[in-house]
Amino acid sequence: MANTATIEINGEKHEFPLIEGTEKEVAIDITNLRTATKGVITIDPGYKNTGSCESGVTFLDGEQGILRYRGYSIEELAEKADFLEVAYLLIFGELPTKEQNDKFHEDIKAEAVVDEDVKKIVESFPKSAHPMGVIASLTSALTAFNPSSVNVDSEEDMYRAIVKILGKFPVLVAWTLRKKQGLPLDYGDDSLGYVENILKMMFKKPNKEYTQNKVLVNALDKLLILHADHEQNCSTSTVRIVGSSHAGLFASLSAGISALWGPLHGGANQAVLEMLEAIKNDGGDTKKYMAKAKDKNDPFRLMGFGHRVYKNFDPRARIIKKAADEVLGDLGVQDPILDIAKGLEKEALEDAYFVDRKLYPNVDFYSGIIYRAMGIPTDMFTVMFALGRLPGWIAQWREMRLRKEPIGRPRQIYIGATERKFVPVDER
Numbered sequence: 163m164a165n166t167a168t169i170e171i172n173g174e175k176h177e178f179p180l181i182e183g184t185e186k187e188v189a190i191d192i193t194n195l196r197t198a199t200k201g202v203i204t205i206d207p208g209y210k211n212t213g214s215c216e217s218g219v220t221f222l223d224g225e226q227g228i229l230r231y232r233g234y235s236i237e238e239l240a241e242k243a244d245f246l247e248v249a250y251l252l253i254f255g256e257l258p259t260k261e262q263n264d265k266f267h268e269d270i271k272a273e274a275v276v277d278e279d280v281k282k283i284v285e286s287f288p289k290s291a292h293p294m295g296v297i298a299s300l301t302s303a304l305t306a307f308n309p310s311s312v313n314v315d316s317e318e319d320m321y322r323a324i325v326k327i328l329g330k331f332p333v334l335v336a337w338t339l340r341k342k343q344g345l346p347l348d349y350g351d352d353s354l355g356y357v358e359n360i361l362k363m364m365f366k367k368p369n370k371e372y373t374q375n376k377v378l379v380n381a382l383d384k385l386l387i388l389h390a391d392h393e394q395n396c397s398t399s400t401v402r403i404v405g406s407s408h409a410g411l412f413a414s415l416s417a418g419i420s421a422l423w424g425p426l427h428g429g430a431n432q433a434v435l436e437m438l439e440a441i442k443n444d445g446g447d448t449k450k451y452m453a454k455a456k457d458k459n460d461p462f463r464l465m466g467f468g469h470r471v472y473k474n475f476d477p478r479a480r481i482i483k484k485a486a487d488e489v490l491g492d493l494g495v496q497d498p499i500l501d502i503a504k505g506l507e508k509e510a511l512e513d514a515y516f517v518d519r520k521l522y523p524n525v526d527f528y529s530g531i532i533y534r535a536m537g538i539p540t541d542m543f544t545v546m547f548a549l550g551r552l553p554g555w556i557a558q559w560r561e562m563r564l565r566k567e568p569i570g571r572p573r574q575i576y577i578g579a580t581e582r583k584f585v586p587v588d589e590r
Contacts, residue, residue, distance in 0.1 A: 165179060165180050166178060166179055166180060167179075167180055167190045169195075169199075171199055171202055174199075176195075176198050176199060178190050178191055178192055178194070178195065178198075179191045181216070183216075185221050185223070189213050192204060196573075203573045203575070205574075205575050209399075213394075214394055214399060214402070214403075214570075215394070215402065215562065215565075215567060216565075217393075217394070217558070217561060218232070218255070218561065219231070219232065219252060219391060219393075219554070219557050219558060219561060220232075220252075220391045220392065220393045220554070221233070221393075222392065222393045222471065224469070224471040224472045224473050224474075225473050225474060226474065227472055227474040227475045227476070227477050228477065229392075229477050229478065231248065231251060231252055231390065231391060232251050232252065232255055232256070234251065234257075236387075236388065236477055236478060236481070237477065237480075237481060239251075239387055240384050240387050240388060240481045243257070243387065244355075244356075244357070244383055244387075245356060245357055245383050245386040245387055245390070245550075246263065246266060246267055246270070246356050247263060248387045248390055248553065249328065249390065249552075249553035249556075250262065250263065250266055252390060252391055252553045252554055252556075252557040253324060253553055253556050253557045253560060266325070267355075267356065269321075269325040269329075270325045270328045270329045270356065271329065271352045272325075272329070273325050273326045273328070273329030273330060274329040274330065274332070274333060274349070274350070274352065274359075275329075275330075275333075275349065276330050276333050276334065276337075277307045279307070280300065280303060280304075280307065280334075281337075281347055283299070283300065283303055284296070284300065284337050284338070284341050284347065285341070287299075287341060289341065289342055289344065292541055293338045293339070293342060293539075293541055293542050293544075293545045294419065294420075294422075294423040294541075294544050294545060294548075295423075296338045296341070297334060297335060297338050297419060297545050297548060298416050298419040298420050298423070299416075300334045300337075300338070301331070301334065301412055301415055301416040301419055302412065302413060302416035304327070304330060304412045305410055305412045305413050305416075308326065308412065311410050312410060312411055314560075314563040314564065320560065323411050324411075324556055324560075327411065327412065327415065327552070327556065328552065328553070328556075331549065331552055332350075332356075332359070332360045332363065332549065333349065333350075333363065335360070335364070335545055335546070335548075335549050336348065336350070336360065336363035336364045338542070338545060339364050339538070339539070339542055339545075340364070342539065342542070343539075345367070345368065346368050348362075348363050348366055349363065350362050350363035350366075354374075355379075357379055357382050357383045357386065358374055358379055360382070360549070361374070361375075361378060361379065361382060362374070364538075365537070375492070377488050377489055377492040377493075378489065378492075378536060380485065380488070381482075381485040381486070381488065381489050381532050381536075382532075382536075384481060384482060384485050385482060385485070385529055385532060385546070385550060386549060386550035387550070388478040388481060388482055388525055388529075388550070389525075389529075389547055389550030389551050390550055390551065390553050390554050391551070391553070391554025391557065391558070392471075392551075392554070395427065396421050396422075396424070396426075396427045397418040397419070397421040397422040397427060397428065397551065397555070398418065398551075398554060398555060398558050399421075400417050400418050400420075400421035401414045401415060401417060401418035401421075401555045401558055401559050402558055402559065402562045402567075402570070403570035404417040404418075405559045405562055405563060406562060406567055406568065406569045406570045407569050407570075408563075408569075411556070411559060414555075414559050415552070415555055415556070415559075418548075418551075418555045419548050422544060422547060422548055422551065423544060428544040428547040428548065428551075429543075429544050430465065430466070430526040431466070431526040431527075431529045431530040431533070431543045431544070431547065432530070432540050432541060432543045432544055433465045433466075433526075434465045434466035434503075434526055434527050434530040435499070435530045435534060435540045435543070436465075436540065437463075437464070437465040437466070438499045438502050438503055438506075438530075439499060441502050442498055442499055442502055446498060446501075446502055448502060448505040448506050448509060449509070451464070451506070452464075452506070452509050452510070452513065455467075456515050464506070464510075464521075465526075465527075466523060466524055466526050466527030466530065467510055467516065467521045467522065467523055467524065467527065468519070468520070468521040468522070468524065469524045472524070473520065474520055475520065475522050476522065476524040476525050478524075478525040479522060479523055479524050479525045479527070479528055482525055482528040482529060482532070483523070483528050485528075485532065486528045486531050486532050486535075489531075489532050489535050489536070490504075490531070490535055493535055495535045497534070497535070499534060500531060500534060500535060503527070503530075503531050506523075507523050507527070510522070510523060511523075529543070529546075529547075530543060533546060
Protein backbone atom coordinates (compact mmCIF):
# COMPACT_ATOMS: atom_id res chain seq x y z
CA MET A 163 0.00 0.00 0.00
CA ALA A 164 1.21 3.49 -0.85
CA ASN A 165 2.14 5.60 2.16
CA THR A 166 0.73 8.84 0.75
CA ALA A 167 -2.54 10.13 -0.70
CA THR A 168 -2.69 12.72 -3.45
CA ILE A 169 -5.34 15.42 -3.50
CA GLU A 170 -5.68 17.58 -6.60
CA ILE A 171 -7.20 21.04 -6.23
CA ASN A 172 -7.46 23.39 -9.25
CA GLY A 173 -4.85 21.39 -11.12
CA GLU A 174 -2.35 21.48 -8.26
CA LYS A 175 -1.48 18.19 -6.57
CA HIS A 176 -0.74 17.86 -2.87
CA GLU A 177 0.53 14.74 -1.09
CA PHE A 178 -0.46 13.80 2.43
CA PRO A 179 0.80 10.90 4.56
CA LEU A 180 -1.33 7.86 5.31
CA ILE A 181 -1.54 6.60 8.88
CA GLU A 182 -2.28 2.92 9.54
CA GLY A 183 -3.56 1.74 12.90
CA THR A 184 -2.75 -1.57 14.57
CA GLU A 185 -6.05 -3.02 13.28
CA LYS A 186 -5.21 -1.95 9.67
CA GLU A 187 -7.48 1.09 9.70
CA VAL A 188 -6.15 3.75 7.32
CA ALA A 189 -6.45 7.55 7.61
CA ILE A 190 -5.24 10.44 5.50
CA ASP A 191 -3.29 12.82 7.74
CA ILE A 192 -4.50 16.27 6.67
CA THR A 193 -2.86 18.16 9.53
CA ASN A 194 -1.11 20.43 7.00
CA LEU A 195 -3.93 20.61 4.42
CA ARG A 196 -4.91 24.21 5.11
CA THR A 197 -1.32 25.42 5.03
CA ALA A 198 -0.35 23.46 1.91
CA THR A 199 -3.44 24.51 -0.06
CA LYS A 200 -3.53 28.12 1.19
CA GLY A 201 -6.83 27.85 3.04
CA VAL A 202 -8.70 24.76 1.77
CA ILE A 203 -10.32 22.63 4.49
CA THR A 204 -12.46 19.49 4.55
CA ILE A 205 -16.08 19.45 5.69
CA ASP A 206 -17.65 16.39 7.30
CA PRO A 207 -20.89 17.11 9.20
CA GLY A 208 -21.18 14.75 12.15
CA TYR A 209 -17.51 13.72 11.65
CA LYS A 210 -18.55 10.36 10.18
CA ASN A 211 -15.38 10.18 8.07
CA THR A 212 -13.02 12.18 10.27
CA GLY A 213 -10.71 10.83 12.95
CA SER A 214 -10.30 13.32 15.78
CA CYS A 215 -7.42 11.52 17.47
CA GLU A 216 -5.24 8.43 17.69
CA SER A 217 -6.34 6.29 20.63
CA GLY A 218 -5.29 3.03 22.22
CA VAL A 219 -8.39 2.58 24.40
CA THR A 220 -11.15 0.92 22.36
CA PHE A 221 -11.38 -0.78 18.97
CA LEU A 222 -14.77 -0.97 17.28
CA ASP A 223 -15.58 -2.56 13.91
CA GLY A 224 -19.26 -1.98 13.17
CA GLU A 225 -19.27 -4.07 9.99
CA GLN A 226 -17.89 -7.16 11.74
CA GLY A 227 -19.62 -6.59 15.09
CA ILE A 228 -16.33 -6.37 17.04
CA LEU A 229 -15.78 -4.44 20.26
CA ARG A 230 -12.50 -4.67 22.20
CA TYR A 231 -11.17 -2.78 25.20
CA ARG A 232 -7.35 -2.48 25.06
CA GLY A 233 -7.31 -5.56 22.81
CA TYR A 234 -9.58 -7.76 24.97
CA SER A 235 -12.89 -8.85 23.41
CA ILE A 236 -16.03 -7.57 25.08
CA GLU A 237 -17.32 -11.15 25.19
CA GLU A 238 -14.35 -12.39 27.23
CA LEU A 239 -14.33 -9.39 29.57
CA ALA A 240 -18.06 -9.68 30.27
CA GLU A 241 -17.65 -13.37 31.06
CA LYS A 242 -14.44 -13.32 33.11
CA ALA A 243 -13.85 -9.83 34.56
CA ASP A 244 -15.73 -7.58 36.95
CA PHE A 245 -16.47 -3.91 36.39
CA LEU A 246 -13.58 -2.52 38.45
CA GLU A 247 -11.08 -4.75 36.63
CA VAL A 248 -12.42 -3.41 33.33
CA ALA A 249 -12.30 0.16 34.64
CA TYR A 250 -8.64 -0.31 35.62
CA LEU A 251 -7.88 -1.86 32.22
CA LEU A 252 -9.47 1.02 30.30
CA ILE A 253 -7.87 3.74 32.38
CA PHE A 254 -4.36 2.36 32.91
CA GLY A 255 -3.98 0.11 29.87
CA GLU A 256 -3.50 -3.31 31.49
CA LEU A 257 -5.58 -5.68 33.58
CA PRO A 258 -4.65 -5.22 37.25
CA THR A 259 -2.74 -7.76 39.28
CA LYS A 260 -4.54 -8.98 42.39
CA GLU A 261 -2.57 -6.50 44.50
CA GLN A 262 -3.35 -3.62 42.15
CA ASN A 263 -7.02 -4.60 42.00
CA ASP A 264 -7.34 -4.83 45.79
CA LYS A 265 -5.61 -1.47 46.26
CA PHE A 266 -7.75 0.13 43.54
CA HIS A 267 -10.93 -1.06 45.27
CA GLU A 268 -9.75 0.03 48.72
CA ASP A 269 -8.66 3.46 47.46
CA ILE A 270 -12.04 3.94 45.78
CA LYS A 271 -13.83 2.95 49.00
CA ALA A 272 -11.76 5.51 50.90
CA GLU A 273 -13.10 8.21 48.57
CA ALA A 274 -16.73 7.04 48.67
CA VAL A 275 -17.81 9.81 51.04
CA VAL A 276 -19.23 13.06 49.70
CA ASP A 277 -19.04 16.40 51.52
CA GLU A 278 -22.22 16.82 53.59
CA ASP A 279 -22.84 20.17 51.91
CA VAL A 280 -23.49 18.28 48.67
CA LYS A 281 -26.61 16.89 50.37
CA LYS A 282 -27.92 20.45 50.57
CA ILE A 283 -27.55 20.74 46.80
CA VAL A 284 -29.36 17.44 46.28
CA GLU A 285 -32.17 18.52 48.60
CA SER A 286 -32.57 21.81 46.71
CA PHE A 287 -33.70 20.01 43.55
CA PRO A 288 -37.44 19.42 43.12
CA LYS A 289 -38.49 15.77 42.83
CA SER A 290 -39.63 16.59 39.30
CA ALA A 291 -36.06 17.44 38.19
CA HIS A 292 -34.75 15.10 35.50
CA PRO A 293 -32.10 12.83 37.04
CA MET A 294 -29.63 13.60 34.23
CA GLY A 295 -29.84 17.30 35.02
CA VAL A 296 -29.27 16.49 38.68
CA ILE A 297 -26.27 14.19 38.12
CA ALA A 298 -24.64 16.62 35.66
CA SER A 299 -25.03 19.43 38.20
CA LEU A 300 -23.70 17.34 41.09
CA THR A 301 -20.68 16.18 39.09
CA SER A 302 -19.91 19.78 38.17
CA ALA A 303 -20.37 20.77 41.82
CA LEU A 304 -17.61 18.33 42.81
CA THR A 305 -15.21 20.81 41.19
CA ALA A 306 -16.16 23.38 43.85
CA PHE A 307 -15.50 20.88 46.63
CA ASN A 308 -12.23 19.74 45.01
CA PRO A 309 -10.87 23.01 43.56
CA SER A 310 -7.23 22.02 43.01
CA SER A 311 -6.50 21.12 39.37
CA VAL A 312 -5.03 17.74 38.50
CA ASN A 313 -1.33 17.78 37.72
CA VAL A 314 -1.38 15.44 34.73
CA ASP A 315 2.40 15.06 34.89
CA SER A 316 2.07 13.48 38.32
CA GLU A 317 0.95 9.83 38.30
CA GLU A 318 0.00 10.18 41.98
CA ASP A 319 -2.19 13.25 41.36
CA MET A 320 -3.84 11.61 38.38
CA TYR A 321 -4.51 8.38 40.30
CA ARG A 322 -5.96 10.27 43.27
CA ALA A 323 -8.38 12.19 41.03
CA ILE A 324 -9.47 8.97 39.32
CA VAL A 325 -10.24 7.01 42.49
CA LYS A 326 -11.97 10.10 43.90
CA ILE A 327 -14.52 10.32 41.09
CA LEU A 328 -14.96 6.52 40.92
CA GLY A 329 -15.71 6.57 44.66
CA LYS A 330 -18.04 9.55 44.73
CA PHE A 331 -19.99 9.15 41.48
CA PRO A 332 -21.98 6.04 42.57
CA VAL A 333 -23.01 7.93 45.72
CA LEU A 334 -24.31 10.80 43.58
CA VAL A 335 -26.16 8.33 41.34
CA ALA A 336 -27.80 6.66 44.33
CA TRP A 337 -28.70 10.02 45.90
CA THR A 338 -30.25 11.16 42.63
CA LEU A 339 -32.54 8.11 42.65
CA ARG A 340 -33.34 8.31 46.37
CA LYS A 341 -34.17 12.02 46.16
CA LYS A 342 -36.63 11.25 43.36
CA GLN A 343 -38.24 8.52 45.46
CA GLY A 344 -38.31 10.49 48.73
CA LEU A 345 -35.88 8.14 50.50
CA PRO A 346 -33.11 9.17 52.93
CA LEU A 347 -29.69 9.64 51.35
CA ASP A 348 -27.49 6.65 52.14
CA TYR A 349 -23.76 5.89 51.93
CA GLY A 350 -24.03 2.14 51.60
CA ASP A 351 -21.52 -0.28 53.04
CA ASP A 352 -17.77 -0.32 52.37
CA SER A 353 -17.58 -4.04 53.20
CA LEU A 354 -19.35 -4.76 49.91
CA GLY A 355 -18.03 -5.02 46.39
CA TYR A 356 -18.38 -2.01 44.09
CA VAL A 357 -21.51 -3.16 42.23
CA GLU A 358 -23.11 -4.71 45.33
CA ASN A 359 -22.69 -1.40 47.15
CA ILE A 360 -24.26 0.53 44.27
CA LEU A 361 -27.37 -1.65 44.45
CA LYS A 362 -27.60 -1.35 48.23
CA MET A 363 -27.16 2.45 48.14
CA MET A 364 -29.91 2.71 45.55
CA PHE A 365 -32.51 0.30 46.91
CA LYS A 366 -32.10 -0.14 50.68
CA LYS A 367 -35.27 0.87 52.51
CA PRO A 368 -34.75 2.63 55.87
CA ASN A 369 -36.93 0.13 57.75
CA LYS A 370 -35.66 -3.11 56.15
CA GLU A 371 -32.50 -5.15 55.81
CA TYR A 372 -31.19 -5.18 52.28
CA THR A 373 -30.58 -8.63 50.76
CA GLN A 374 -28.27 -8.94 47.77
CA ASN A 375 -29.58 -10.74 44.70
CA LYS A 376 -26.70 -12.39 42.83
CA VAL A 377 -28.63 -12.40 39.54
CA LEU A 378 -29.13 -8.63 39.73
CA VAL A 379 -25.51 -8.05 40.77
CA ASN A 380 -24.30 -10.11 37.80
CA ALA A 381 -26.65 -8.34 35.37
CA LEU A 382 -25.67 -4.84 36.54
CA ASP A 383 -21.96 -5.77 36.51
CA LYS A 384 -22.29 -6.89 32.89
CA LEU A 385 -24.32 -3.83 31.89
CA LEU A 386 -21.68 -1.50 33.34
CA ILE A 387 -18.90 -3.40 31.54
CA LEU A 388 -20.77 -3.29 28.22
CA HIS A 389 -21.30 0.46 28.53
CA ALA A 390 -17.80 1.26 29.81
CA ASP A 391 -16.46 2.67 26.53
CA HIS A 392 -17.47 2.88 22.90
CA GLU A 393 -14.74 4.73 21.00
CA GLN A 394 -15.21 8.36 19.87
CA ASN A 395 -18.97 8.73 20.34
CA CYS A 396 -20.73 12.03 21.08
CA SER A 397 -20.20 12.13 24.85
CA THR A 398 -16.63 10.79 24.72
CA SER A 399 -15.69 13.32 22.05
CA THR A 400 -17.24 16.00 24.27
CA VAL A 401 -15.13 14.91 27.25
CA ARG A 402 -11.99 15.01 25.09
CA ILE A 403 -12.70 18.38 23.50
CA VAL A 404 -13.62 20.02 26.82
CA GLY A 405 -10.54 18.49 28.40
CA SER A 406 -8.40 19.75 25.52
CA SER A 407 -8.89 23.27 26.93
CA HIS A 408 -7.24 21.89 30.10
CA ALA A 409 -10.57 21.98 31.91
CA GLY A 410 -10.46 19.71 34.96
CA LEU A 411 -11.55 16.07 35.05
CA PHE A 412 -14.84 16.69 36.90
CA ALA A 413 -15.83 19.58 34.61
CA SER A 414 -15.03 17.49 31.53
CA LEU A 415 -17.06 14.56 32.87
CA SER A 416 -20.02 16.85 33.59
CA ALA A 417 -19.93 17.99 29.96
CA GLY A 418 -19.90 14.36 28.84
CA ILE A 419 -22.96 13.63 30.99
CA SER A 420 -24.84 16.49 29.34
CA ALA A 421 -23.92 15.14 25.89
CA LEU A 422 -25.07 11.66 26.92
CA TRP A 423 -28.47 13.03 27.91
CA GLY A 424 -29.71 13.35 24.31
CA PRO A 425 -32.23 10.77 23.05
CA LEU A 426 -30.00 9.97 20.06
CA HIS A 427 -27.20 8.91 22.42
CA GLY A 428 -27.58 7.76 26.03
CA GLY A 429 -31.31 8.43 26.10
CA ALA A 430 -31.97 5.57 23.69
CA ASN A 431 -32.86 3.01 26.37
CA GLN A 432 -35.30 5.49 27.91
CA ALA A 433 -36.83 5.95 24.44
CA VAL A 434 -37.31 2.16 24.23
CA LEU A 435 -39.42 2.11 27.39
CA GLU A 436 -41.39 5.17 26.32
CA MET A 437 -42.16 3.37 23.04
CA LEU A 438 -43.27 0.24 24.93
CA GLU A 439 -45.52 2.37 27.17
CA ALA A 440 -47.09 3.93 24.06
CA ILE A 441 -47.73 0.48 22.54
CA LYS A 442 -49.32 -0.72 25.80
CA ASN A 443 -51.55 2.36 25.98
CA ASP A 444 -52.70 1.65 22.41
CA GLY A 445 -53.79 -1.88 23.27
CA GLY A 446 -50.47 -3.74 23.21
CA ASP A 447 -50.76 -5.12 19.67
CA THR A 448 -47.12 -5.82 18.74
CA LYS A 449 -47.98 -7.06 15.24
CA LYS A 450 -49.64 -3.72 14.48
CA TYR A 451 -46.49 -1.85 15.48
CA MET A 452 -44.18 -4.18 13.61
CA ALA A 453 -46.24 -3.42 10.51
CA LYS A 454 -46.01 0.32 11.23
CA ALA A 455 -42.21 0.01 11.57
CA LYS A 456 -42.03 -1.58 8.09
CA ASP A 457 -44.25 1.10 6.51
CA LYS A 458 -41.98 3.79 5.03
CA ASN A 459 -44.86 6.28 5.08
CA ASP A 460 -45.51 5.79 8.79
CA PRO A 461 -43.58 8.12 11.14
CA PHE A 462 -43.37 5.42 13.85
CA ARG A 463 -39.82 4.31 14.66
CA LEU A 464 -39.02 1.04 16.39
CA MET A 465 -36.61 2.04 19.15
CA GLY A 466 -33.90 -0.34 20.36
CA PHE A 467 -33.42 -2.20 17.07
CA GLY A 468 -30.38 -1.84 14.80
CA HIS A 469 -27.47 0.47 15.59
CA ARG A 470 -25.90 3.55 14.03
CA VAL A 471 -22.43 1.95 14.12
CA TYR A 472 -23.03 -1.81 14.08
CA LYS A 473 -24.15 -2.83 10.59
CA ASN A 474 -24.30 -6.52 11.45
CA PHE A 475 -25.15 -7.08 15.10
CA ASP A 476 -24.40 -5.35 18.38
CA PRO A 477 -22.00 -7.74 20.18
CA ARG A 478 -23.11 -6.27 23.51
CA ALA A 479 -26.73 -7.27 22.84
CA ARG A 480 -25.88 -10.97 22.58
CA ILE A 481 -24.26 -10.85 26.02
CA ILE A 482 -26.93 -8.84 27.78
CA LYS A 483 -29.86 -10.79 26.26
CA LYS A 484 -28.85 -13.76 28.41
CA ALA A 485 -28.66 -11.56 31.52
CA ALA A 486 -32.08 -10.06 30.69
CA ASP A 487 -33.60 -13.56 30.46
CA GLU A 488 -32.00 -14.48 33.80
CA VAL A 489 -33.28 -11.34 35.54
CA LEU A 490 -36.84 -11.80 34.27
CA GLY A 491 -36.74 -15.48 35.20
CA ASP A 492 -35.37 -14.85 38.69
CA LEU A 493 -37.64 -11.95 39.60
CA GLY A 494 -40.73 -13.46 38.00
CA VAL A 495 -41.90 -9.95 37.18
CA GLN A 496 -45.47 -9.69 35.90
CA ASP A 497 -45.40 -6.56 33.77
CA PRO A 498 -47.32 -5.95 30.52
CA ILE A 499 -44.54 -3.62 29.33
CA LEU A 500 -41.98 -6.42 29.57
CA ASP A 501 -44.39 -8.83 27.89
CA ILE A 502 -44.66 -6.41 24.96
CA ALA A 503 -40.85 -6.14 24.84
CA LYS A 504 -40.45 -9.92 24.65
CA GLY A 505 -43.14 -10.06 21.95
CA LEU A 506 -41.35 -7.45 19.83
CA GLU A 507 -38.04 -9.26 20.30
CA LYS A 508 -39.50 -12.61 19.19
CA GLU A 509 -41.17 -11.14 16.10
CA ALA A 510 -38.12 -9.13 15.05
CA LEU A 511 -35.83 -12.16 15.31
CA GLU A 512 -38.22 -14.19 13.12
CA ASP A 513 -39.44 -11.52 10.66
CA ALA A 514 -37.61 -11.61 7.31
CA TYR A 515 -37.86 -7.82 6.95
CA PHE A 516 -35.86 -7.26 10.14
CA VAL A 517 -33.52 -10.24 9.72
CA ASP A 518 -32.58 -9.27 6.14
CA ARG A 519 -31.84 -5.70 7.24
CA LYS A 520 -30.00 -6.91 10.35
CA LEU A 521 -32.32 -4.87 12.58
CA TYR A 522 -31.64 -6.95 15.68
CA PRO A 523 -32.47 -5.84 19.24
CA ASN A 524 -29.52 -3.78 20.50
CA VAL A 525 -28.00 -3.19 23.93
CA ASP A 526 -30.40 -0.30 24.63
CA PHE A 527 -33.37 -2.61 24.14
CA TYR A 528 -32.14 -5.19 26.65
CA SER A 529 -30.70 -2.70 29.17
CA GLY A 530 -34.09 -0.97 29.33
CA ILE A 531 -35.77 -4.30 30.04
CA ILE A 532 -33.30 -5.10 32.86
CA TYR A 533 -33.55 -1.67 34.48
CA ARG A 534 -37.34 -1.80 34.30
CA ALA A 535 -37.36 -5.24 35.96
CA MET A 536 -34.98 -4.02 38.68
CA GLY A 537 -37.38 -1.22 39.56
CA ILE A 538 -35.25 1.64 38.23
CA PRO A 539 -37.42 4.53 36.94
CA THR A 540 -37.26 5.18 33.20
CA ASP A 541 -35.73 8.63 33.54
CA MET A 542 -32.87 7.11 35.59
CA PHE A 543 -31.79 4.80 32.73
CA THR A 544 -29.38 7.31 31.21
CA VAL A 545 -27.86 7.99 34.63
CA MET A 546 -27.08 4.26 34.84
CA PHE A 547 -25.52 4.51 31.38
CA ALA A 548 -23.31 7.35 32.68
CA LEU A 549 -22.28 5.21 35.66
CA GLY A 550 -21.04 2.51 33.27
CA ARG A 551 -19.40 4.97 30.85
CA LEU A 552 -17.46 6.76 33.61
CA PRO A 553 -14.23 4.67 33.27
CA GLY A 554 -14.20 5.15 29.49
CA TRP A 555 -14.56 8.91 29.80
CA ILE A 556 -11.77 8.97 32.38
CA ALA A 557 -9.53 6.80 30.17
CA GLN A 558 -10.11 9.01 27.13
CA TRP A 559 -9.54 12.22 29.13
CA ARG A 560 -6.35 10.82 30.64
CA GLU A 561 -5.06 9.64 27.25
CA MET A 562 -5.80 13.01 25.65
CA ARG A 563 -3.96 14.92 28.40
CA LEU A 564 -0.96 12.56 28.49
CA ARG A 565 -0.61 12.80 24.70
CA LYS A 566 -0.68 16.60 25.08
CA GLU A 567 -3.24 16.92 22.32
CA PRO A 568 -3.91 20.48 21.11
CA ILE A 569 -7.10 22.31 22.02
CA GLY A 570 -10.02 21.26 19.84
CA ARG A 571 -10.96 23.95 17.36
CA PRO A 572 -13.01 22.74 14.35
CA ARG A 573 -13.19 24.87 11.21
CA GLN A 574 -16.34 25.79 9.28
CA ILE A 575 -17.55 26.85 5.86
CA TYR A 576 -19.31 30.18 6.29
CA ILE A 577 -22.66 30.44 4.43
CA GLY A 578 -23.99 33.69 5.92
CA ALA A 579 -24.35 37.20 4.47
CA THR A 580 -21.32 38.84 2.89
CA GLU A 581 -20.11 42.25 4.08
CA ARG A 582 -22.92 44.75 4.70
CA LYS A 583 -23.12 48.39 5.77
CA PHE A 584 -24.77 49.19 9.09
CA VAL A 585 -28.11 51.05 8.81
CA PRO A 586 -29.17 53.27 11.75
CA VAL A 587 -32.32 52.08 13.56
CA ASP A 588 -34.50 54.99 12.36
CA GLU A 589 -33.66 54.22 8.72
CA ARG A 590 -34.51 50.51 8.78
